Amino acid sequence: MSQFYQNQRAMRTQRQAALQRGIIGILDIGTWKIGCFVLRFDGVAGNALGDGIGPMAGQSRFRVAGVATTRSRGVKFGEIDRMEETERAVRTAVQAAQKMAGVRVDHVIACFSGANPRSYGLTGSVELHESGVSERDIARVLASCEVPEYGPDRQVVHALPVNFALDHRSGLSDPRGQIGNRLSVDMHMLTVDTHAVENLLHCIKRCDLELAGIASSAYASGVSSLVEDEQELGAACIEFGGGTTGLSIFIRKHMIYTDAVRMGGAHITSDISKGLQIPMALAERIKTRFGGVEATGMDDREMIEIGLETGDWEHDRREVSRADLIGVMRPRVEEILEEVRARLDAAGFEYLPSQRIVLTGGGSQIPGLDGLAARILGRQVRMGRPLRIQGLPQAATGPDFSSAVGLCLHAAHPQDECWDFEVEAERYAGRSLKRAVRWFRENW
């Protein structure tokens, strides 16, 4: 337990150090595109905005200074496959974003969708020595969680307390100061393959950047595209990415489950490419221009010209109807959704009080997807777009930027304050020194 405690804390301090400097980069490494945002934090205190305006989960504190996207290279299933190529793509994105922002980025927070995320629920409980719950008790209960054996080549990315219970009262978000005898915690822990993280780390190092944190892109899209009551009451965010489809379940503003289906928009494109015997680039263009999942009578008559340059006239001058295209795409989309449903069922999503499903990610722009998803997932489905944040250009407000926007929100308002607790409790000497320094500052 203590080792990942240290990890989480190290990541948190690193991110806070980056925030101190005011400039932080957001790197969304996807299978199809790599997006880079440059955030500028200008330190407006959250509560200083005026009457009735809250801190807005930290959104008011930063603005997006630079945005760049580039086609991703060397990434497969959301994992780095060819380091050199990915490094180039990252360089392209970072350089363009830096140029737009006019500042140099040193710290980046990255998210990726692959690497087999797996969720674990942990519980821990301690007896309280005193009647009230102190910060030290929270640190103790966090440290008391039993960590399952998640394998030698796996690594913890998120570990957050979801729920605190005091004696028989459950559902506490902050038990500090409350009276009870026994404090227990439910924690959600997410592990990913170590090699993917290490590759990412190496790749970012090679771009002269420093990694100030990593997140799962399913988590990031959930943060940005679920509205507040959905996050509170329970909802699943399904992110249709290029190589993987991530899903994250939120309740009480905390993520409780994450998984990823290793299929995505790239597979649909490759199906089209195989089915229509056209190159991938053309298949991608046809998919984005004419794609859909619900065939109607009109679609039988709508013919799509396939302009090829192979030299075989008959082959090049073919025309396919839109219904044919839909016929190729739909089985794959159905397969993905079936798989997602299986994951949701495995996670016990139907026992949540509210079962809203939000579709986001670049792949969710397929027309008619919400109808198909409603049929397969059987629940209330809506299309999700990321929250609007300050300074974001119009071109980057689509659902394909939901994980990047979510990562911005995560950087501005991370939910891992709980990892500070033990620091305060353990190093009392350091704290008194800090107090002495503060006294000096205030009095001189």
Next chain:
Amino acid sequence: MQPLKAERRDPAPSRTAYRIQRLWLTPLFRLLLRVGLPVLVVLGPMFWYVTDEARVDDLRVRIGDLRNSIEQRPEFMVNLMRIENASDEVAEDIREVTAIDFPVSSFDLDLTEMRLRIEELDAVARAELVVRSGGVLEVTVRERIPAIVWRARDALELLDGDGHRVSALDSRARRADLPLIAGEGADRAVPEALELFAAAGPVAGRLRGLLRIGERRWDLVLDRDQRIMLPEIEPVAALERLLALDAMSELLRRDVAAVDLRDARRPILRLGPQAIEFLNAVVRPGDGDDT
């Protein structure tokens, strides 16, 4: 076989380009380049030039030449000195003191220093020096006007109203129009002496001069070696009182050797020998015979 299309360039920046861009976005580096580099470009060659002695000397010589050539232009040359408001002797003295060999460049003339030197002359109260166009150095002089003759210990000297020396005088007769003072330190009390002379108008015909006694007070000397010993404080008032007394009683015409006015309460007379005799005969007729 050649590919039909030119190979597409990799859109990604090379590592070097990427690093250069990041370097360029570093604030310190930008500052260094924006400020440091121009400063280096300006100061570097200067420093390189200055480090070599020969080059600096050469530069110095060339600057000197240039300066000379400008200074020696006819527009800046001064050819003659014109002295205004001065008598011939003083003008002669001024020429001697300034000692300029014309023509000279106006850059080489130190007018302030020359003015001070001219004003050091006793006969000159103030001098103004202006270089006029046409190469004329104009010296406007205000001479000291002799107001008094001072018989010093070994010579006669002319003093102006402030007691400043104007010139020596070979004989009193040459300036018989001026009053005479004598005695040690008399020159330091010339204004007072002039006031006294003004006040002594009624006895001007008999006045021989003022004698400074002990560097603190005056004796007014009349003919017949008659002395009026004036007090240290307010001598003019004392003199006026005496003159009033004289107008009434013709005191000074009598045989009085000295009138001592130093005691403000009463004048004290010292009688002449005849007067004493007369007094003895008149006041105490028997006394003389008895003794």
